[in-house]
Amino acid sequence: MPAKKTPSLKKPAMYEALRDDGASKEKAARISNAAAQKGRFASTVGAKGGESPPYDDWTVADLRKRAKELGMSNYSRKNKADLVEALRNH
Secondary structure (H helix, E strand, O other): OOOOOOOOOOOHHHHHHHHHOOOOHHHHHHHHHHHHHHOOOHHHHHOOOOOOOOHHHOOHHHHHHHHHHOOOOOOOOOOHHHHHHHHHOO
């Protein structure tokens, strides 16, 4: 079986800053790579997307629904804090 290709980060410092601010791995990578591609800062790249409250403000049902949408496993028995952590580290 061939090795799974891992995408490279175009702006690792921006990625780390976004992760420190609580963005998930996926979101931080997407924003930092889009900023590198367009030569912009995260504030202008992320501004075109919709607004969503932080995971801490979501209900447990909504967090489980999001985990399911992302194809995560073992989320149904997690409490709110564990779900938030799992989603941020996805």
